[in-house]
Amino acid sequence: MSIFPTRLRPDVFPPPARDEEGLPRPCLGLEEAAAAEPRDWPQAAAFAIERAGAQADERPVLFVTTRDFARERGRLSPRGLLGLGVQRLMLVRAEREGEALWALEEALKSGAVKGAVATVEAPPFVATRRLDFAAREGRASGVLLRASGAGDLSAARRRWRVLSLPGAPHPYDPKAPGAARLRAELVRRRDGPLGAWDLEQDHETHRLRLAAGLADHGLVQGRRAHAA
Numbered sequence: 001m002s003i004f005p006t007r008l009r010p011d012v013f014p015p016p017a018r019d020e021e022g023l024p025r026p027c028l029g030l031e032e033a034a035a036a037e038p039r040d041w042p043q044a045a046a047f048a049i050e051r052a053g054a055q056a057d058e059r060p061v062l063f064v065t066t067r068d069f070a071r072e073r074g075r076l077s078p079r080g081l082l083g084l085g086v087q088r089l090m091l092v093r094a095e096r097e098g099e100a101l102w103a104l105e106e107a108l109k110s111g112a113v114k115g116a117v118a119t120v121e122a123p124p125f126v127a128t129r130r131l132d133f134a135a136r137e138g139r140a141s142g143v144l145l146r147a148s149g150a151g152d153l154s155a156a157r158r159r160w161r162v163l164s165l166p167g168a169p170h171p172y173d174p175k176a177p178g179a180a181r182l183r184a185e186l187v188r189r190r191d192g193p194l195g196a197w198d199l200e201q202d203h204e205t206h207r208l209r210l211a212a213g214l215a216d217h218g219l220v221q222g223r224r225a226h227a228a
Helices: 040-050 067-073 078-083 098-109 126-136
Strands: 029-035 061-066 088-096 115-120 140-146 158-165 181-189 196-201 206-212
Touching: 029 040, 040 061, 040 115, 040 140, 040 181, 040 206, 061 098, 061 196, 067 088, 067 115, 067 126, 078 196, 088 098, 088 181, 098 126, 126 140, 140 206
Parallel strands: 029 140, 029 158, 061 088, 061 115, 115 140
Antiparallel strands: 158 181, 181 196, 196 206
């Protein structure tokens, strides 16, 4: 699995709503990121890793997956990880989802990582509560990465829906691919309004930023999120 696919969906997306607050910073606690559709999985993975690694300290990021999940979805691309500025990443492969959740919890509460991501299908509500507590105890950011959206109960403080966007125009060659883009939709939140942000990969800072030319179109509809 590469972090971004070489070909992005050509769909035409409606403009996002305004958000005067800007993209919320990753919290010390648990978030969820889900692909809007199976083909949006690489964008969801990139977004989740970005959220987990946002803290400016030297601790590494942990990525946990199961053998079946990796077989179906593929592996992370080292080049894609470097493009996101990830230089210290620990990989853990578990046999079953329960073991992956246990590894995520232990890593988060240890304080040894600044963030951790685990690929999951259907985490129990009790497990998500434990993960949120563990992340706050270890002063880390935990992200549950899901291949598709879900309406089940979760203790995650934010729930994101991620989809691909057509790439940005290349600044020097109109025939060459430009920066990869994605849309992150905040569909559930405890502490403020919902919204959606168009983001693109910044090859200078190796981070995701508001898409060039769209920074004044960030979002917010004034809606309040339901409690997670």
